[in-house]
Amino acid sequence: MDLYSGWRLAKEALGGHLGWKPAWRDAAPKAQYQVVIVGGGGHGLATAYRLAKEYGVTDVAVLEKGAIGLGNVGRNTTIIRSNYFSSENVRFYETSLKLWERFEQEMNFNAMVSQRGTINLYHTDGQRDLFARRANTMRLEGVDVEHVDKAGVKMLAPLVDVENGRYPVLGGFLQKRGGTVRHDAVAWGYARAASARGVDIVQQCEVTGVRREGARAVGVETTRGFIAADKILFAVAGHSSRLAAMAGFRLPIETHVLQAFVTESIKPTLDCVVTYGAGHFYVSQSDKGGLVFGGAIDGCNTYAQRGGFTMQEEVMAAGATLMPALSRLRVLRQWGGVMDMSMDGNPIISRTPVENLFVNGGWCYGGFKAIPAGGVVTAHLVATGKPHPLGAHFGLDRFREGRTIDERGVGPSPWAH
C-alpha cells in the first residue's frame, strides 16, 4: 500500500503532486469468488477489510452499483457516539467508538475523527429520568457520560436558547468521546485497506438478481455478468428489502428517506454535537464552518435520495426554536439518503432463510457510527457461520420469536414518531 505521512505530503507538494497513485484498484469482476459482498458502503467495505485481515479470506469482491462513498456512508450527518439504552447495544457501539479512536492509525488514512463531544438535551423531568437510566446502563458498562445542567448547556453550546418558548432546555447528558468523522473518507479508507489486502473493489456493478439452486444461492446476476460465489453478503443499506426479494425472502424493513442540510460557513461557534430530543433535531459544525443538521425521516416509503418540503419545514422549525441564530443563516445544500427502517429500530446482522446468504442492514437512523463494529461482527458471521457475541442480538430470528430489542425503537411504524 502506498503509505501516507507528513513527510510524503511534503515530498509530493515539492514534486507537484505527480507521485500519488489511486487509493484502491478499480477491479474488473472475476467469474467466481469465495465471498461476494453486495454494496460498497461503510459496512460492506469494513466487512471486506476484516475478512481479509482477521480471517485471511481475500478472495472477496465488493460489488457497488455506483461509486464508492456515494451511498449513505457519504450522506449522513457524521455523528459517532455510544450512548445507547440496552447493555448489548452499549457494548456494540462502544466497541465501534474504540475502533473509531484508532481508525486513522489502523487505516493510515485521514478521516478527520473529531471527538468533540455529543450532548443529548432533555426538556422534561420524565425525559431526564429516561436519559439517566441510559446513562446508568452506560456507566455499568464502563462507558463515559456526564450530566450537564442548564447553565452547563449554555456554556457548552451558547447558540442553544435554553429558555426557548417551545421546549425549554432543562439540561443534557454529555458523552465527551462522541463526535464526528468525515463520512466519505471512511469508505475510502476501508476501500484502500481492503484493496491492499487483495479484495476486489468493483464499482459500477449493480446486482440485478440472485441465482439459487434449492436452498443455496450460487451467485449474483449483475450489470457486468453473472458472478458465482460460495457465500454472499447483502450490505446495501436502504436497498436490503429489494435484494432480499431477489433472493426470494422478505425482511421486516421499510425504506424511507432521511434528509440532511448544511448552512453557509461561519466562524467556529459550536464545539460539540447537539441533539434536541423534543423536536428531533441534531446539529454540529463542520470543519469548513457550515452547520450540518438533520431531523426525522420523511415518513413515506421511497427509494429517492432526496426529501420533501414537509419534513424540511419541520426540521427548520425545530432548529430555529433550539437555536434562533440558525434562522439568519442560508442553507446551502440539502440531500437525502435511503434508510432501511427495521421494525424495532435496530440493525439486522444475520443469516437468512437462504443457506449461504447473510445480511447486514436495517440500520435506521444510526448505521454510520456502527461501521467499524459492524465490520467486525459481520466478518465473523460470514467467515465462521456463527454470530459474533457482540452482535448476536441482531439476528433475524428475534422478529419471528417475539424478542425484539427494547432500545428506543425508531422504526417506521411500531413506535410511530
Ligand SMILES: Cc1cc2nc3c(=O)[nH]c(=O)nc-3n(C[C@H](O)[C@H](O)[C@H](O)COP(=O)(O)OP(=O)(O)OC[C@H]3O[C@@H](n4cnc5c(N)ncnc54)[C@H](O)[C@@H]3O)c2cc1C
Ligand atoms: C441524512 C442522513 C443522516 C444520517 N446521519 C447519521 C449519523 O449522524 N450517524 C449515524 O451513525 N448514522 C447516520 N445515518 C445513517 C447511516 O448513514 C447509515 O445507516 C449507514 O451509512 C448505512 O450503512 P452503509 O454505510 O453500508 O450504507 P451505504 O453507504 O448506503 O452502502 C450501501 C451501498 O449499497 C449499494 N447498493 C444498493 N443496491 C445495490 C445493488 N443492487 N447492487 C450493488 N450495489 C448496491 C449502494 O449504492 C450503496 O453504496 C444517516 C443517514 C442519512 C441518510
